[in-house]
Ligand code: F6R
Ligand code: MG
């Protein structure tokens with residue numbers, strides 16, 4: 001049976017700054033989806049930091065207008081609650097006034113895949129806050145292409161056939177500019193692109209043994225859509241596991257690194273990505289950037305209850321280490337690697353300031369140009 005998994009997420013307002021949505025907001029979004037569930041088979045809703053993710057199962061394929069509309073309208077309903085409660089950033093990810101067929105390019109992040117349902121269908125939903133889609137580059141590379149992380153690549157004949165990476169150049173706003181590269185033959189080329197997570201982002205991963213899709217990532221970059229920063233993109237990702245795909249534990253393992261990603265305070269810093277339980281808010285330094293993971297089994301579109309992958313005690317020690325790593329980076333404040341390069345900052349004030357300062361530079365021995373300031 002063909003089933004589509006669609007996850008659509010948006011920041012439509014939060015309590016206390018960019019911390020977490022209110023219970024009333026979440027209840028309104030869930031109630032809207034429940035009352036208008038015509039196009040879908042099943043759904044589940046949770047928040048990660050200030051972002052609300054709606055996971056939906058259905059049979060209408062990727063990009064289905066009525067499924068996207070359902071999520072959009074649920075976010076509009078949630079935004080009304082956000083406004084009535086005075087939440088910060090009410091409706092901030094709804095960049096268009098009216099829905100126009102597909103939420104792509106309208107603000108919300110979307111990751112979808114149509115699958116030929118296996119007799120047992122384990123999959124993972126990752127949601128990250130205070131970071132951008134390139135945050136998933138390293139975990140996907142390690143899970144699908146590195147036998148040091150994924151022993152399945154040398155133990156399982158299916159995994160040994162490798163995986164195909166579809167990578168998007170997210171700077172190209174006129175259309176979807178993508179490249180397809182095969183692991184393991186083109187491993188170094190894959191690495192050469194993925195090392196630049198602000199520009200090259202894994203969009204999907206496919207099994208070369210069966211041709212099945214293994215992973216789908218929301219690649220939208222809000223500043224590319226809006227022409228200016230409206231907040232970090234806060235991506236979602238779906239990953240199928242087991243059989244022809246890496247085991248669930250192989251997909252989770254890279255998140256123990258706490259790799260540095262773009263995000264945190266004012267969307268403008270490098271901070272380590274911390275795996276957290278479902279429905280965790282944001283805290284230290286408007287971060288650290290966080291990622292949650294819900295594991296599901298699915299049958300004919302019906303979802304089981306989610307299991308909270310990063311709530312396991314193992315991750316407590318990981319979180320402690322990542323907190324220390326984050327504090328160490330924060331010791332150097334605005335300096336060097338702690339803050340993002342100019343083109344990735346969420347604020348333009350500093351650029352105007354630098355333009356003003358640039359006028360005051362002089363080359364020694366050359367006459368000063370006349371200026372009015
Ligand atoms: C992402 C997030 C941040 C903010 C950024 C700007 O969820 O909350 O990327 O968008 O910190 O925040 P304000 O609105 O305070 O300028
Ligand atoms: Mg926010």
Ligand code: MG
Nearest residue numbers: 050051129234
């Ligand atoms: Mg957010």
